[in-house]
Amino acid sequence: MTLPTLDARLGAVLDLIRADTHADIGTDHARLPVRLVREGRVSRCVAVELNPGPLALARRMVARARLSEQIDVRQGDGFAPLLAGEVQSASVTGMGAYTICGILERAGEKLPPALVLQPNDSPLWLRTWARARGYHLRSERLLPGHWTYPVLRLERAEGEDPAYAALPEAAALRYGPLLLREGPPLLLERVRADIARLTPVAAPGREAWDELAAAREALAWVEGR
Structure with a gap:
């Protein structure tokens, strides 16, 4: 079987x-688990999907790849189908950051030591959750797409996340602290777009005011590196 193709965002998830x-979690068609096992990045994978349609597609994908012994496809919501300590890492991709935070919160003791997360909107919620729950940011990337x-x-x-040391918190x-230190062109493009979008509507006491301040801080930091 030809390996399933992954778009840029899932390719970055795979690499991490x-x-x-x-x-x-929320495996959809199970393309990511198949690639993980085929490339030797994991020995075993649990693919969790709640919705019956994608669940059936995931099972067919795994069967065609002849990986049923290494990929266990389970139906369920979030981490519910897992046992505590069963996995060493988990990925949650293709959802809003608030939705992902809810999944992580409900996981409780089933949360593994490592997480790879790909939200479809601002990861502010996820970075805030991680700092409050004892997870440190080890890597972050920004990919083009829709x-x-x-x-x-x-x-x-343990302890404070060193990724945030000496950076403007907001x-x-x-x-992203690691992205600010790296300053990739895509980040600069996004920050400048935010400044252009927020400047006409920002006023003291409004949420846009704080967002604009954070964007200006980010631009100043990256340009002053």
Whole structure:
């Protein structure tokens, strides 16, 4: 079987996963688990899908790839089909950041030590959640597509996350501390677009005012590196 193709965002997710046992939450067609096993990035994968249609497609994909012994497709909501400690890492992709936060919150003791997350909107909620729940940001990327897709790798660790040290907090949470330090062109494009969008509507006391301040802080930091 030809390996299933992945778009840029899932390709970045793939690159950030390496574990013995991994769970892909909301796996859809199970393209990511098949690639993970075929490329030797994981030994075993649990593919979780709630909706019956995609679940059936995922099972067919795994069967065609002859990987039923290594990829266990389970129906369920979020981490519910998993046992505590069953996997060393998990991915949650293609959803809004608020939805992903809800999935992580409900997981409880089933949360693994490593997470790779790809929200379809601002990852501010996820960075805030990670800092409050003892996960440190180890890697983050920004990919082009229908909109800019952030991809984050988080790992459980003690203490304050060093990724945020010496950075303006609001800018780092909104745009990503590692991305601010790196300053990729796509990030600069996004920050400048935010400034242009927010400037006409920002006023003291409005949410846009704080967002504009964070965008200006981010631009100043990147340009002053």
